[in-house]
Amino acid sequence: MSTKHYFPSTAANTLVPRALRALVRANPHLELDYTDRVVSNAYHDNSLVSIIGGGGSGHEPAWGGFVGDGLLSAAVCGDIFASPSTKQVMKAIRLTPSSQGVILFITNYTGDRLHFGLAMEKAKAEGLVSNIAILAATDDVSIPKSKSSRLGRRGLPGHILTMKILGAASKQHYSFEKCLEIGQAVNDHTVTIGSSLDHCHVPGRQHQSIPQDVCVIGAGIHNEPGQQLISPVPSVEDLITRCIRLLCDSSDPERGFTTFGDGHSIVLVINNYGGLSQLELGALSDEVFAQLESNWNVLPVKALIGTFETSLNAPGFSITLCNLSNAAKQSKCDVDTLLQLLETSTTAVSWPNTTRPAHHEKRQSSSDLGSTSMETPGEGSIQIDPALLQRMIRQACEHIIAAEPKLTEWDMVMGDGDCGEAVKGLCESVLPLLDHEACQTGSVLDFLRQLSGCIDDMGGTLGAIFGILISAFQASLADVAKTWDSSADNASLYATALDQAVTSLLKHTSARQGDRTVMDVLIPFNARFIESGDFASAVELAKEKACETRYMEAKVGRATYVGQFHQVPDPGAWALFEILAGLAEVLSSSS
Known part of the structure; x- marks a missing residue:
């Protein structure tokens, strides 16, 4: 993993504002409050629930790349791996007002909880909003229940599913309460595990490497120590087996955060931490698909493979599973509704606008001809009245x-x-x-x-x-x-x-x-x-x-x-x- 950068360490503090400025210049539907580093939707509709996300920078395309119709109303961007300030969050609330209410969507880290929490209290005290709430993503499974009971689990890249469904629900005029209910249900039934071969290199900071013969399971997105250090580096097959077991084994008393049953509708996300080639990510994804089907009888109804939330240039990846069937039951809606919300198009530039192809009549191939015909020659005739x-x-x-x-x-x-x-x-x-x-x-x-x-x-x-x-x-x-x-x-x-x-x-x-x-x-x-x-x-x-x-x-x-x-x-x-x-x-x- 390279520690070389085009920008010198002395220019590290300029990276975030310059990257945000380039983002909005390339995408005219976005606006940037340069002082407070808030990217907002220039066409924000005040009659919709406002969905504001944010956190530290260094996770691009999160969060700024997910601002747009049908996703985030605004994104608040802190310094690299640092929570944005309360002042920044307040600016986002003012830039995207709503007659319905505001949902502050964050990943579950202490700094984000405190700053977004204080902003929520200030907004209520100042009468800026009719309704406001924090929804914290908590999809990490690496930390056992016995160690996360007080603070809750970390938020990892699986939060993009909750965020997308939440934004689409707002776009379709769901109420504040219903948006919150659906978002919470999706989060509750989303699980993620990360793995990395090394820490990322933060420009301007000393790099601490993971030994060459060590692989991390339970890698976070801020260079935190992993939950499991495995040496020597296991085979890809063994690594994926270990990761998926942490996600799917509902019998694990320390995990088992959701269940996976026959016929459940599961969404899969495989996310690049920033330092893997698309080729290697694709090969890893193939192994994930194979083991989910053969070992766990999980056939995802939708899969997203790409770069959604990074840890700068970390050579790692994360696997996310979201059980839409369980989330639908909890939120009192049907699976098709949640899937439709996930697949609804958005103007957010970093979301893959991929939907299942519309049905078109296919030209009949030779193997199709006669597939629904009457009894074929050579068959015995079995007739009844x-x-x-x-x-x-x-x-x-x-x-x-x-x-x-x-x-x-x-x-x-x-x-x-x-x-x-x-x-x-x-x-x-x-x-x-x-x-x-x-x-x-x-x-x-x-x-x-x-x-x-x-x-x-x-x-x-x-x-x-x-x-x-x-x-x-x-x-x-x-x-x-x-x-x-x-x-x-x-x-x-x-x-x-x-x-x-x-x-x-x-x-x-x-x-x-x-x-x-x-x-x-x-x-x-x-x-x-x-x-x-x-x-x-x-x-x-x-x-x-x-x-x-x-x-x-x-x-x-x-x-x-x-x-x-x-x-x-x-x-x-x-x-x-x-x-x-x-x-x-x-x-x-x-x-």
């Missing part, structure tokens, strides 16, 4: 829709309350198909293809289980039908195909009978059906097994995080029973 197929599917869907309230109630006790709505949504997407093409031919395979398309949109763990099962059942049924004697019992045909599908499913999940999941119904139902060929008898057993889940302790999935024992059935297991019961009712009435 179209009216019977339609009644069976409709009855199964109506069973689920009627059961949704109790499924939701049970899942709110043991999970996050989305199971009932998810399976109801699936059924509501299937029902319109019945009135059109799905059942008109009586082709079971054709219907299964269309059902798979609906399940693909379901999401969540149960959606994945259903998706694998139906896809495997479709493939097995088509394969078995090729050599099936058309005069043989159809029940045996379906039982054989289902047995093969369940075998395939078990390769993809560790859940087994006794774990309080949907498998507590599926596995015994399948065993009874393949043994007896009696669908009604297998459904009776399915109900019995669904009821038994009320006395089981969860061993996999989100319900394992629930400390107390509640005697309610597993909602996924009961949902499968309701589907089977609906099918059985129609079959019994038609026989």
